[in-house]
Amino acid sequence: MFFGFDEDQIAVKEAVGALLDKRAGLTVLQQAWSDPAGPAAWAVWPDLADMGVQGLLAPESAGGSDLGWVTMTLVLSEAGRVALPLPLAETAAIGVPLLVSAGDPAGVLGSLVAGRAVVTVASGIGEADSGERPRAPAASRADWFVLGDRLYGRDDVVLRPVASVDATRDLAEVEALGEGLVVGSPLEFGALAAAAVLVGLGRALVSTTVDYVKDRHQFGVPVGSFQAVKHQLADAAMHVEFAAPAVWAAAWEMDQRGGDVGNIGEVARSVSLAKALASDAAERAARTALQCHGAMGYTDDYHLHLWLKRVWCLSPAFGSARWHRRRVGVDMGLHG
Amino acid sequence: MDLTWSRADEDFRAGARSWLEANVPRPALPSGDTSEGFARHLEWERHLFENRWSVVSWPEEYGGRGASLWQWLIFEEEYYRAGAPQRVTQNGIFLLAPTVFEFGTPEQQQRILPRMAAAEDLWCQGWSEPGAGSDLAGITSRAEPVDGGWALTGQKIWTTRGAFCTHLFGLFRTDPDSTRHRGLTYFLVPLDAPGVTVRGFGRLDGDEGFAEVFFDGVVVAEEAVLGGVGQGWSVAMATTGSERGLTLRSPGRFSAVVTRLVDLARRSADPGGHPDPLLADQVVRGWMEAEAYRLFTLQAVTALAGGARPGAESSLNKIWWSELDIHLHETALALRGDAAELDDAWMRGFEFSLSGPIYAGTNEIQRNIAAERLLGLPRS
Known part of the structure; x- marks a missing residue:
């Protein structure tokens, strides 16, 4: 035990964290708010690929490192920490492992790992109105779209941009035209990846x-x-720190299964544990952060809202x- | 990361499980917080000791098995899974013993630990006073030097199982000019000493689980001091680390309650065959929070096994498990409907859970500690 x-895991996490601090800091995030598909927002994408981030779950034969989900979730929590406005989870933690397990039917794994292509994922779970179409982030820049359990090329989808509360999301409704390629459900990978990002956002x-609150004085005291x-x-802090181990444990279990989608049902409970705790913890952290910032946080020229809105997404x-x-x-x- | 148990740990678990299955009393013992129940619990404690299950993580010379922290967690998991009795010796074993191991002289260790393990000496904690609860540093009970030792005067209160115990460990002010944390000393006091008066009184649940302890010039020897005169606060804080952290509340306790709760929910069906979906959601939330506690503990024990000292994160631990325990019991009572009022195991468990956010430092104090020592916020 x-x-x-x-x-190695700590070294990768720290290296990626340092890269993000240097190349995807607050200024870049603010530029992404006004131009999410623009060069400023995306400048760090090839740097991440150079560091091997998009290939953490890909085999060496595809140019990846196969370091696994524990490392992946640590890296995604760093992406959450800086509110990285790019589809790293969708590409590296959903698209790549889905394609690996499906045998890379479209032959795109190498380009994903190299940072030359981008995957996004249309989720659409728990819609109040089932008539709504699934939506995907990073829609202007994505080359591949996962919709249901299938993968579609950019030419095989119709996109209708819709506004997200988080403008960095670059969100669009996705409608598939063709049959697509069956790659498997993105649910387990997506839930675990989102949980890891939420832990980083919450922290x-x-x-x-x-x-x-150390700096802000009222009544003569901080x-x-x-x-x-x-x-x-x-x-x-307590809720975030009790959610984090559930994320690492689910990642470890995913690694034990070799990321094989066929066996994912066995880790579903652990993934649900991680996502439920991380979602609740991040929402609590967001509410607390806003309340403790007072009116300062309730402005859009102060940066707090960028983290809040990412949590809401x-x-x-x-x-x-x-x-x-x-x-x-x-x-x-317990349910029918 | 490796979340599997070693072969040796699995063997340890199998040994604990089979012994407990064969030995746990059926039906369950009456509450250990009543005088008749306490006697039955003592028999159980001595049976545990004779089979070397009373203090598994202690060295063998004191009656333990030299088990690792991991195996201690496994033992606790199996103990509560088997529905074994509450540990009436726990305040000695889990709160005083770690302090004796750390601060005791070899003579004190030899004198105190084997008898504690054997449930020959039964220890209660004498910290709170009528005027010093959350504000523990406001202690006014005092110890004055006399020939060959000290004379203790004052009053302790809310002493758990004080009326049934033989000894008390407590804080007394040895420097009459001192205030707050300074000038306190940690004493080990036999409750049959002349000048000690113990008066038991009922808790919220009606059991005589509390006591007031009065000291009227009680003379104790120099050897009654644990960890040095005037060092009481830092010695005591070492014990609170144990109380709030791992040692008092192992994850196995809550996992066992969750198992019972899920079982209750499955039996609490509406005409459609399933419990109220809102309550089912609360049941799953309870399972999740207990799982989170188990995983958080595995992470903490990994750090301790690597040489880390228990720190202020034990305050978060204490808030989490105490609020979890209430949540589990509230959910159970909600599932019980109007049968909730019955004075049964769920109601008893609920009443006991309500003490969790109060004892061992209220959760308000724990939140202050977490905010100041973990987050670095300024003191008020």
Whole structure:
């Protein structure tokens, strides 16, 4: 029994974190808000590929490193920390493993790993109105679209841009024209990847709020010295830190199954555990961050909203907390 | 990362499981917080000791098995899975013993630990006072030097199982000019010493699980001091790390309650054959929070096994398990409908769970500690 990370995993995480701090910092994020498909937002994409990030789940024969899901989720939590406005989860943690397990029917794995092609995923779980079409982020730049359990090329889909609360999402409704290629369901990979990003977002929201309340003075003292503020932040930190191990554990289980989609049902409970805890924790962190920032956080020229809105997008993506609890409840025989 | 158990750990689990299956009393014992129930629990504790299951993680010379922290977790998981009795010796074994191992002289260790393991000496905690609960540093009970030792004067209160125990470990002020955390000393006191008066009183659930302990010039020897005169606060804080963290509340406790809760939910069907979907959601939430606690603990034990010291994150632990315990019992009572009012195991468990956010440092104090020491927020 060893619930920790090895040196290689920590080294990859730190290297990617340093790259993102340098090349995908706040300025880039703000540029992505006004031009999500533009060169500024996407400048770090080839750098990530050079570092091997898109190939973490690809075999060496496809130019990947096959380092696995534990490393992948650590990296995705770093992407969450900086609110990276790019479809890294969709390409590296959904598209790549789906294509690996499907035998790369379109022959695109190499270009994904090399950073020359982009996959996005249309989810559409838990729609109130089933007449709505699934939507995918990074729609202007994606070369490949996963819709249901199939993969479509850009020429085989019709896109209708729709506004997301998070303008960096570059969201569009996706309608498939052809048959596509069967690659398998993106649900388990997507839920685990989103959970990892949400842990990073939640941690960033707590730490940026801690910094703010130490600095912000009212009544002659830092507002962070008030118990009403302290207790909210202690709770937010607790929920994020109890969600994180569930994400790492689900990633480890995914690795034990070799990422084989055929056996994914066995890890479904662990994935649901990770996603439900991470969604709830990140939403709590977002509410707490906004409340503790006061009116400062309720402006769009202060950067807090970029993290809040990403949480609002990813918390329901690939199944909300409630959706995943229900899935486990069905498995336990508690629902009809 | 490797979330599998070693062969040796699996063997340890199998040994614990088969012994518990053959030995756990049926039907369950009456509450250990009543005088008749306490006697039955003592028999059980001594049976555990004779079979070397009372203190598995202690060295063999003191009656343990030298088990690793991992095996301790496994034992706890099996213990609660088997529905074995609550541990009436736990305040000694889990709160005092770690402090004796760390701060005790060899003489104290030899004198105290084997008798504690054997449930010959039964220890209760004497920290809270009428005027010093959350504000523990406000202690006014005092110890004055006398020939060959100290004379203790003052009052302790809310002492769990104080009326049934033989010894008390507590904090007393040895420096009359001191305030707050300074000038306190950690004492080990036999409750049959002249000048000690113990008065038991009922808890919320009606059991006589609490006591007030009065000290009226109680003379104890120099050897009654644990960890040095004036060092009481730092010695005591080492014990709170144990109390709030791993040692008092192993994940196995909550996993066992979750198993019972899921079973209850399956039997609490509406005419359609399933429980209220909102309650089913709360059941799954309980399962998830118990799983999160188990995984968080595996992560923490990995750090401890690697040489880390328990730190302020134990405050988060304590908030999590205490609120989880209430959630599990509230959900169970909601599933029970109007049968919730019956004075049965679920109601008893619910009443006990309500003490969790209060004892061992209220959750408000834990949130202060987490905010100040983990997050680095300024003190008020």
